[in-house]
Amino acid sequence: MGSINNSIDFKRDGDVAVITIDNPPVNALKHEVRSGLVEALKQIGDPAIKAVVIACKGRTFSAGADISEFGKPMQAPGLGEVIKAIEASSKPVVAAVHGTAFGGGLELALACHYRVAVASARVGLPEIKLGILPGAGGTQRLPRLMGPEKGLAAILSGDPIPADQALADGIIDEIVTGDLTSAAVAFARKVVAENRPLRLVRDREEKLQAARANPKSYEDAAAKLTSRSGGRRAPAAVIESVRNSFTLPFDEGIAREQALFRELVVTDESRAQRHVFFAEREAARVPDMPSGLRSLPFDKAVVIGAGTMGGGIAMCFANAGIPVTVVETGKDALTKGLDRVADTYRTTIKRGRLTQEEMDKRMALISGSVELEAAADVPVVIEAVFEEMGLKKEVFAKLDKVAKPDTLLATNTSTLDVNEIARATARPKDVLGTHFFSPANVMRLLEIVRGKETSHHMLAGAIALGRTLGKVPVVVGVCDGFVGNRMLAKRGVEAERLLLEGALPHQVDGAVTEFGFPMGPFAMGDLAGLDVGWRIRKARGTKAEITDPLCEAGRFGQKTGKGYYIYEKGSRTPTPDPEVEAIIVAASKRLGIERHPISKEEIVERMIYPMINEGARILDEGIAYRPGDIDVIWIYGYGWPVWRGGPMFYGDTVGLPHIRDRLAIYAERSGDKSLEPAPLLARLAGEGKGFASVTAPKGAAA
Ligand SMILES: NC(=O)c1ccc[n+]([C@@H]2O[C@H](COP(=O)([O-])OP(=O)(O)OC[C@H]3O[C@@H](n4cnc5c(N)ncnc54)[C@H](O)[C@@H]3O)[C@@H](O)[C@H]2O)c1
Numbered sequence: 001m002g003s004i005n006n007s008i009d010f011k012r013d014g015d016v017a018v019i020t021i022d023n024p025p026v027n028a029l030k031h032e033v034r035s036g037l038v039e040a041l042k043q044i045g046d047p048a049i050k051a052v053v054i055a056c057k058g059r060t061f062s063a064g065a066d067i068s069e070f071g072k073p074m075q076a077p078g079l080g081e082v083i084k085a086i087e088a089s090s091k092p093v094v095a096a097v098h099g100t101a102f103g104g105g106l107e108l109a110l111a112c113h114y115r116v117a118v119a120s121a122r123v124g125l126p127e128i129k130l131g132i133l134p135g136a137g138g139t140q141r142l143p144r145l146m147g148p149e150k151g152l153a154a155i156l157s158g159d160p161i162p163a164d165q166a167l168a169d170g171i172i173d174e175i176v177t178g179d180l181t182s183a184a185v186a187f188a189r190k191v192v193a194e195n196r197p198l199r200l201v202r203d204r205e206e207k208l209q210a211a212r213a214n215p216k217s218y219e220d221a222a223a224k225l226t227s228r229s230g231g232r233r234a235p236a237a238v239i240e241s242v243r244n245s246f247t248l249p250f251d252e253g254i255a256r257e258q259a260l261f262r263e264l265v266v267t268d269e270s271r272a273q274r275h276v277f278f279a280e281r282e283a284a285r286v287p288d289m290p291s292g293l294r295s296l297p298f299d300k301a302v303v304i305g306a307g308t309m310g311g312g313i314a315m316c317f318a319n320a321g322i323p324v325t326v327v328e329t330g331k332d333a334l335t336k337g338l339d340r341v342a343d344t345y346r347t348t349i350k351r352g353r354l355t356q357e358e359m360d361k362r363m364a365l366i367s368g369s370v371e372l373e374a375a376a377d378v379p380v381v382i383e384a385v386f387e388e389m390g391l392k393k394e395v396f397a398k399l400d401k402v403a404k405p406d407t408l409l410a411t412n413t414s415t416l417d418v419n420e421i422a423r424a425t426a427r428p429k430d431v432l433g434t435h436f437f438s439p440a441n442v443m444r445l446l447e448i449v450r451g452k453e454t455s456h457h458m459l460a461g462a463i464a465l466g467r468t469l470g471k472v473p474v475v476v477g478v479c480d481g482f483v484g485n486r487m488l489a490k491r492g493v494e495a496e497r498l499l500l501e502g503a504l505p506h507q508v509d510g511a512v513t514e515f516g517f518p519m520g521p522f523a524m525g526d527l528a529g530l531d532v533g534w535r536i537r538k539a540r541g542t543k544a545e546i547t548d549p550l551c552e553a554g555r556f557g558q559k560t561g562k563g564y565y566i567y568e569k570g571s572r573t574p575t576p577d578p579e580v581e582a583i584i585v586a587a588s589k590r591l592g593i594e595r596h597p598i599s600k601e602e603i604v605e606r607m608i609y610p611m612i613n614e615g616a617r618i619l620d621e622g623i624a625y626r627p628g629d630i631d632v633i634w635i636y637g638y639g640w641p642v643w644r645g646g647p648m649f650y651g652d653t654v655g656l657p658h659i660r661d662r663l664a665i666y667a668e669r670s671g672d673k674s675l676e677p678a679p680l681l682a683r684l685a686g687e688g689k690g691f692a693s694v695t696a697p698k699g700a701a702a
Pocket of ligand 1: 304305306308310327328333383385387391395412413414435437
């Protein structure tokens, strides 16, 4: 409880006033904070006060606006008024920064005459990640400190800037040691004693001169930085606003920034990104999870299998500083697996994203064994052997004998029944799926597959482990393909159908990338390799009308230099190939399908709506707890464009009645019953509701 209100404290340290924000957990700038700051600043007129320090209590400086206030009318005073009150001060105001000064937090600090920070502090303007731009002067003040080009890059990336970099760029004035508030008070006294000029950031023009003299350089930098942002509104608004910092008087720049903010905050793009922000935080919440569970001590781990996934998962542990033992069937496979891990690290070094020293540290955390007994004394085992039920059961039966009690036993299966695997042990409550995505050391998504008997204790453990490994954990239930791959399969069926009806791979991929995915289904198939599925189909006696002839012609994808596309030697750029067109046309003919042109709009609908339909079934079955969970899965596991909010959010944006009607047409045309509108989708569409209304979890995801 502060002296001004619940969130703001005002104290005197001799001749320095110390205003402290205390709004845990991140000192968000909610209404009470803003009004308290304005009140506190009214008191600094006292002649005994010579300087002011603004500091924050707890683990961080202010991490920004309270985003739950977005989209509603802002209750006065706004942050702009707080900033005006600071800038009106005739006494030096010093911001004392620790933790993260983000968004509105940094904008508040930029209004102060000086900024001091501890070495571990980070600053940044991450608004772009919510589809908006900094709306309290960030686009006008940051360029005045860093220069417009650097400022633009910082605002467009939204990434945090570490204190030493911030010092070099002129964003902060000093890095201090010891108690931060005392150091800031001492700094403020020095400013007074030395009679330093009180220059506001708004009045600093020196870093703007270069851009004024050579505006083309700014435009070139802007074009380069946004070459991949498509038609998104927020990056364009940021470019305009930062340009205003050196072309317009300060107050006009501020007025335009505010107008742009108001425009952006109501766009679908921004609503989508805010939805994802909240959905991600909600995704790991399990509705029936009791509180007060004992945590598992994840201080070491075992991964079984040193293949593509096992190696990547082992790297996740090493990257998080956790010692891990990889178990293989023999010495050769083990050496090969560990060599591949080292190779991956070396590539990262070559790209300048890792030091040799760091690689050595991580490799030292990874050891190998050819004995399953290595799993005897660890809190977690993750199995990543071949995708064969018999083999997985054998491994789990052995693990059951070897592993000590209270070991989390996880399988990385992507298609098999986790309940059946669990039953191979006498402790199915300790078994669940941890579905990593490839490359496991890179992809953020972790589907945690909750089995019928999985205990809350192990489920909570797996979620905590996912976070420790830097993943975004989402709890799902057991079904074929879980959430992500089950929906992807629907897209795959439709993609092939589009080829048979008249489209070509580059047309389908083009429509999908224009929608915002980094890659279309065919380029993705070439990257992953077409032969795996082909072999599985051959073994099962099923077939794919186009992919099978491609594989028979030795076209396995990028690894053979050709698949749905042709690749020049050493290149990963897909080029359309007439030979593929001939194979496709022959397949259409064989099946008696008359080929016809298909519009881009229809391709997009047919690539997206069947997935939304399957998502509705998944939700109805309780395989996912919430529509937002499905969105998070698609954003972090499959490159769904974040500014479109994920498939279920997008469905609501388009409107469910439209999707229902289009699906009905596609179902009728193709005779594919699975395209008929799912009951939940049809019901919501009929009631004029969206998926967002499905908030009540259906209970256990299993
Ligand atoms: N590759 C992917 O994109 C991907 C994505 C998600 C999940 N998965 C799943 O991950 C698992 C592994 O897939 P992968 O692509 O890494 O396969 P992989 O073929 O690259 O590797 C499997 C490894 O397991 C080893 N192995 C087999 N039996 C073993 C045993 N009894 N003990 C120890 N090691 C044994 C093999 O020697 C091989 O090195 C599968 O269940 C797969 O479905 C794969």
